[in-house]
Each structure stands twice: as C-alpha cells, then as structure tokens.
Amino acid sequence: MEEFDIPIKFNQKITNLKKEEDYFVLKSDSEVFKAKNVVVATGPFHKPFTPSFHTKISKDIIQIHSEHYKNPEQLQDGDTLVVGAGDSGVQILNEISNTNRTVYFSGNTNISSIPQQILGKTLWWWFKKIGFLSVSKFSYIGKKLSKGGQPIIGTDVKSLFKKQNVICVGRTLDANKTELHFEEGRYKNIKNIVWATGFKPNFEWIEGITLNDDKYPKNYRGISDVKGLYFLGLPWLYTRGSATLGGVKKDAEFLSDYIEKLEGKPAYSNQLLKKQFA
Numbered sequence: 001m002e003e004f005d006i007p008i009k010f011n012q013k014i015t016n017l018k019k020e021e022d023y024f025v026l027k028s029d030s031e032v033f034k035a036k037n038v039v040v041a042t043g044p045f046h047k048p049f050t051p052s053f054h055t056k057i058s059k060d061i062i063q064i065h066s067e068h069y070k071n072p073e074q075l076q077d078g079d080t081l082v083v084g085a086g087d088s089g090v091q092i093l094n095e096i097s098n099t100n101r102t103v104y105f106s107g108n109t110n111i112s113s114i115p116q117q118i119l120g121k122t123l124w125w126w127f128k129k130i131g132f133l134s135v136s137k138f139s140y141i142g143k144k145l146s147k148g149g150q151p152i153i154g155t156d157v158k159s160l161f162k163k164q165n166v167i168c169v170g171r172t173l174d175a176n177k178t179e180l181h182f183e184e185g186r187y188k189n190i191k192n193i194v195w196a197t198g199f200k201p202n203f204e205w206i207e208g209i210t211l212n213d214d215k216y217p218k219n220y221r222g223i224s225d226v227k228g229l230y231f232l233g234l235p236w237l238y239t240r241g242s243a244t245l246g247g248v249k250k251d252a253e254f255l256s257d258y259i260e261k262l263e264g265k266p267a268y269s270n271q272l273l274k275k276q277f278a
C-alpha cells in the first residue's frame with residue numbers, strides 16, 4: 001500500500017453509490033467520497049440465506065447460519081440438523097458428527113468429493129496446472145462447468161454419510177414449531193439447526209446498475225453498463241478462478257488495462273500490478 005500510495009479509509013461501509021454527471025458519489029455513515037472510476041470488490045458472499053419457513057420454528061430450537069458457526073459448543077445438548085450440501089455443510093456435519101449426538105443431514109447426498117492434496121500437491125496447484133481456473137465462461141467447457149455443481153473439496157462425503165449417527169433426510173421442505181418436514185420423513189426431536197444454505201448477493205446500495213436473474217450485476221469481464229463502474233471478484237466474472245485468491249489476478253489486470261486505455265493515464269501501471277501479484 002505504501003508503494004502505491006493509496007489513501008486508505010478504514011471502517012467506511014459504503015451505503016450508497018451513484019453516478020452524478022461524470023463522477024461517482026459514494027456515501028458512508030460519516031463521509032462522502034467522489035471518484036471518477038469505481039471498482040466494487042465487495043466479495044461474492046453478502047447476505048446469509050435461510051429458507052423463509054425458519055421463522056415457523058420453535059424458539060426452543062437453536063438456529064445458526066454457517067456464517068456464525070464456530071464449533072459444536074455453540075449448540076445445546078441433543079439431536080442436530082445440518083442443512084446444505086456445500087463445502088461448509090459437510091465440514092460442519094463432519095465436526096458435529098464427531099460429538100456424541102445424532103446428526104440429521106438435509107441436502108443432496110449424490111455428491112462427489114475430491115481430496116485437498118493429490119500426489120503431495122494441493123488441489124489448487126493442480127487446478128492451476130491443468131488450466132481449470134482460467135477456463136472462460138464463454139468457452140464450451142466453461143459453459144458446462146459454470147452451470148453444473150462442483151465437487152466437495154477435502155471431505156470424504158461417502159464415508160461421512162455412512163456414519164452410524166448421521167441420518168440423511170433429503171431436502172428440508174417446511175417446519176411447524178418443533179416438527180421439521182423433510183423429503184424423507186418428519187422429525188420432532190431436533191434441538192439445533194445449522195443452516196449451511198449459502199449466501200445471496202447484495203448490490204442494492206448501488207444505483208443505476210442492471211442486475212441479472214442471479215442478482216449479480218450485469219457486466220462483461222467486470223465492466224458494468226455504467227461507464228466508469230467496475231466489478232471484481234464475482235463468481236464466474238470471467239473464469240472459474242474469478243472469485244478465488246488464485247484466480248483474481250487476470251481479471252484485475254484486464255480491468256487495470258481497460259481503465260488505463262480508457263483514461264489515457266493509468267492509476268497504477270500494469271507493470272506495478274504484475275510486480276505486486278508476482
């Protein structure tokens with residue numbers, strides 16, 4: 001940061017961003033900022049999502065979203081339900097199943113898993129090696145990959161689902177006080193629920209942009225439909241790697257080059273960016 005002499009403002013959550021004539025106005029609770037270009041890099045995960053019927057569940061049952069889950073000590077004694085078949089869901093299921101309690105698992109069990117390491121190298125090393133992270137979403141393979149589910153990384157789900165104290169119940173359909181309704185039965189004995197049901201994007205604080213059906217901003221490689229407004233770090237912004245630490249570099253370089261060409265003079269030259277990411 002010193003090298004680039006970037007004036008950083010900590011603890012300034014932007015609550016409104018809009019374009020006024022040819023510059024942007026960004027407002028936080030205490031300050032107003034102006035900028036000619038804005039790159040929104042607020043990450044891919046914003047609002048924790050929980051199915052709406054969670055409000056029908058009895059107050060006697062502890063409900064916690066994976067965003068706030070730290071360890072099984074946050075739970076009360078008794079049977080526990082983990083909802084969600086993503087990486088977080090199966091990791092939490094694994095951890096809770098190692099405590100002496102029955103754990104219900106709600107979600108798709110027809111999922112595959114791959115180990116964290118293969119032949120002594122991390123999965124991310126292999127992903128980079130075979131070019132998996134740089135497959136464009138506009139290519140044939142990219143279109144297939146971006147629409148399909150992805151395997152679980154590092155948790156052996158087949159063995160996990162076979163554990164004696166893990167009961168798989170299919171999707172959670174509804175709830176009525178202490179009774180939970182699943183594709184495969186109804187249960188009244190659950191005392192804790194961990195919702196590992198993911199996140200929804202939130203770009204409502206930005207005025208004038210068009211959102212896609214998935215609620216992410218319409219863009220091409222991060223260039224939005226508002227001149228001077230850019231996005232970085234979104235899932236499949238351009239490649240599978242776009243929302244990963246190992247893959248964001250190419251998108252950042254592309255945007256940097258684009259802004260540089262558009263402006264005629266760069267904020268930070270591409271050489272400096274290359275050096276930073278080397």
Ligand SMILES: Cc1cc2nc3c(=O)[nH]c(=O)nc-3n(C[C@H](O)[C@H](O)[C@H](O)COP(=O)(O)OP(=O)(O)OC[C@H]3O[C@@H](n4cnc5c(N)ncnc54)[C@H](O)[C@@H]3O)c2cc1C
Nearest residue numbers: 012013014015041042043044045088232233243244245246
């Ligand atoms: C469970 C999990 C596991 C992951 N595992 C991996 C992995 O193994 N390998 C990998 O490469 N990637 C992994 N990722 C992805 C990786 O964490 C993200 O790609 C990375 O954190 C994105 O960085 P970012 O800077 O774009 O966004 P973030 O790290 O999300 O940072 C966004 C920042 O913007 C701030 N912000 C948000 N809204 C506003 C606002 N309105 N005003 C001001 N500031 C705001 C936030 O407070 C935050 O500081 C994982 C993600 C998760 C959730």
